[in-house]
Amino acid sequence: MTKPQTQPTLGAACETCPVHNAANLLKLGVDIEGWDFVVALAGNPNTGKSTVFNALTGLRQHTGNWPGKTVARAEGGFEYGDKRFKLVDLPGTYSLLATSLDEEVARDFILFGQPDVTIVVVDATRLERNLNLVLQVAEITDRMVVCLNLMDEARRNHLNVDERRLARDLGVPVVPTAARYGEGMGDLIAAVFDVVTGATVPKPHRVQSHPSELKAAVTSLTQQVQVLYPELPNARWVALRLLDGDDRIISAMRKGELGDLMRGRDPELSNEIIPLEGIAS
């Protein structure tokens, strides 16, 4: 497999140019053998996730204008900048606390599936409610990109969204899009590409304002989890879930599934592991 460094570094001007991006994107549809990176697509219901999925893969998964359209996982692929990406469309959920089957599917994939990047699709016209999910995903993984979708509707409703400020506050790349019209899809792929190659290193906002006695409990438990799994990137999130008595996480620890989370952080390491899974799947 070609190493990331053999890839010529693209100029910033090139990367944002739609012509360049359109020429580089190869929609692979369901032809997703031998992928280099896995990209998960999360988001609240009815934010246009399936539309983004179709725009990237060239598939025509039926999109419906109602919440809860996608209940299972759909997979497709695209090729960009010499790399093959497998895109996994997760069920739309409002949270990742896993109280129903679709939330569990989404969370388990982000947590145990260890995607190289998670794209969170948010509705620009309902940003406040959508950010709840963004913040929950940010607790689990650093490697995320926010797709600020339905910008066309925001414009129609005379709403202004400052994506730069949002990106700064969230600490992750934010790409405004109108997926129904293909707007911003090139920028989205470029942002995803930058995160997988390490050109962009997101440092997501973490929810901080706990009361002091809670803070002490979280810190103490986080340290213990870290001793148990020294390379775990989201020990704090695991600690938060344990304090909430999350049965799924407890059983994952007992079964040793959390060990799986230690791989994949180092790009070199993940490159070694991915071909194995490619053969196995």
Add this chain to the structure above:
Amino acid sequence: MSISNTFQDQTSGGMLADSGIDVERVLANAQQLRWDIGQDYHEQLMETIYADAARIADRSVWAEGEKPRFDLDRKIDQIVTHPIWGFPVMLGLFALVFWITITAANIPSQLIADLLIGKVYPWLQNAAAVLHFPWWLSGFLIDGVYLATAWVVSVMLPPMAIFFPLFTLLEDFGYLPRVAFNLDHVFKRAGAHGKQSLTMMMGFGCNAAGMVATRIIDSPRERLIAMLTNNFALCNGRWPTQILIATLFIGALVSPALAGLISAAAVLSVALLGVLLSLVTSWALSRSVLKGQVSTFSLELPPYRPPRVLQTIYTSMIDRTLNVLWRALVFAAPAGAVIWLVANIQISGVSLAEYIINFLNPIGILIGLNGVILLAYIIAIPANEIVIPTVLMLTVLAAGLTGVGSGSGVMFQGGQADTMAVLQAGGWTLLTAVNLMLFSLVHNPCSTTLYTMYKETGSKKWTAVAALLPLAMGFTLTFFVAQIWRLIASL
């Protein structure tokens, strides 16, 4: 999958051996800390997330100028989800869709029939004669397989090509969740989950898809109710049957000017009867074998979005119309062959088909149908789409009509007028038409839907209930309609 599992076992095992602390101790500590911090931890965590989300959103979003002068979405919602006007608007919109479909489908249907059956069919027969095909081969291929597929294309393609894009436009616009909203409290009163109104909407497209869609219902009890009653939502395979029979028999009762309207009303009534049966069955199930509490949920009404008309027409043509047509053809071609075979295999001078039809006829007559229709429903278990073509070919055979073709089995020219002539020759009355529409609504789901249900539930018992319950209801319903009809007719 297996390789990555091995990998994970090795790493976690290795890590645990090296460190002094183990999983159970950390879990015990976590349990202790949970007691210390008290019960409202979950609420506090959610509140902090919500507060952060609100703060961040507030910093980066602002409205242009003052409030928008006129909120169109809200105005539309005030009408279409109005407690009184919501239902008439809903009925009106669906009636309009059916009316456009019925009035517009006739002409292209006739054109395709003229081409495929009037022109291509004799040409194929000539070609077979020139090539000296034996009679059984040309009969099997041309009279059986070709005519069945040609018939499916001419009768099913035009209504589907009109109906599915119209329905998809309503869906894309955002109207279907409003229908679910209108029906939500009705479903709750029937002891079902409010989300069942959404899965029923999916069922109007395809019942197998509706089965999968019930995953959005968390409670297993309510999910099972939604699955067992999904069949009462008319699916893609059954809409064309309803539209055709309504056009031929119900529309013919009134003057041509009103025919389209009356046929549309008939189709709408059958669809509504389906909703009603869905509610009644849910009510009965939730008060007998599937007792339990009704759970609540919040239904989000998405904003109205201007449908992208051309794209919608394109995708609904590909996704729905061609898919359904393809499925119909895949099943119709072998069915055509099977029908030709049962028509031509003879046991002591009487064909196999006639034996079966004569055997089923008494049962069929009892419920206002006939043996041909029942045999057609047996042949059409894999796909509801081929019921009407099968009925026609079997009717031709049973009525002993003669026409083109050297073997018996297929002798009609296609098109709506000829279809009507064939059915009347087969002894069809208005009662047969009405009961066929009812039986098409209330009978066992197709094998794909049943297989999907089995995969989703893993239960042979409930899959059997899903097949047999509507079948029993269908026989009961058509039996009573036939008896009452005949009673009134004899007065």
